[in-house]
Amino acid sequence: MTFVGRSVLHTLRTPDALVMAIALPTMLMLLFTQVFGGAIDPTGGYVDYVVPGIILLCAGFGAASTAVDVANDMKAGVIERFRTMPFRAETVIAGHVVASLVRNLVATGIVIGVAVLVGFRPNGSPLEWVGMFALIAGYILAITYLFAAIGLAASNPEAANGYGFFLMFLPYLSSAFVPVETMPEWLRPLAEHQPLTPIIETIRGLLLGTEIGQSGWWALGWCALILGVAVVLTRVLFRAKAGRR
Template identity: 65%
Template structure:
């Protein structure tokens, strides 16, 4: 008898990753409510702080220029948090078992979720900035400052999206992933996002000054308003890179451990 061996050609990593990105984007379009809430909630908070609390916090009417950088990061956080739920869903519904039988790197499913989340976050952030301009936000930064600020925002989104992906991997259910991720969304409230740190109680100032959100917000605020970011930009980049590296290593190790058990 003639033995014929059929060799299945393994697709390239780029093709596999693009397929998973398309899959995640398609799921996102089918779950339009999550995207709408990721945009609507930060906008509602911005309008509330600007028109309800703004007059009491800063009677000069310039509070909108102070609060918008924090709202931008809050928007990024809300958008990234859905990644934890999406990853947890894939890890618990059996789809990973099917991917492991195919000649592909199943870890690319996580990369697909991260890339799709980045696209959704950039869209949401752009909408928030446009609404901010309509309600009175008047940035004074140069084009170079804007480009630098966008780069910092992109790095922040990338780092926290991978962090939420890691949270989704270690969570036993999508509901648990949503709860764990919700805790991280409180970090902007414990920073200089909405009020100066000097107005906080002494015991809280130390926490606000030494957490990763504060240098990112101060960097974006300084760049957009035409000021000097100083050492804040190095702390912001350093924190984001540290979170990114740790999250990728954590995600890779957890995925291999959990997928290997199946």
């Protein structure tokens, strides 16, 4: 709780990352719905299609700052101080992750609110809304731990920011903005079998009543796999980095 409070306090003192995590997905949503939406779907229903993808994009933008925060801690030498205290220094990573989860859930709620203002009309039941937020929380937890590992692996905060930028392209190679079947044949297998497509389709099904099929199980499986690999990788990298200091 101490390290969660520390990370939240850093966010309040330097709110730029939180503002950008909300502003960028919102701007993209307005761009696709208000500028491109009429050409993509003249009936005006494109906003319902695109919002689930924007939700995951919001989570990715918010989690990306964790890589920079972790890299800053490693570079500043604060970990050396923590290692002299009677607790596990890895707790600082958990603090970053939990604080990021809280920030991103708040940002997700704001983005959904803006989506409703521009015409998003979900029809999910209260239980389906709970399931949607639980899935998003699981995805945020997994991707944040992955960004924490990137922060540990990077040589400096600037490199961490650059490495994390590549993960921001994954939503564009999924069913977030256009159906997979409209993509070139060589690109469809990647779009169909990457982690974000089943997560997006599950969110779309929970909020809009579209067919979920096996996407729900694939979404849970991908979140669990990414989380498991990222946690192990984070522990290994932290011990390696901290051990050399």
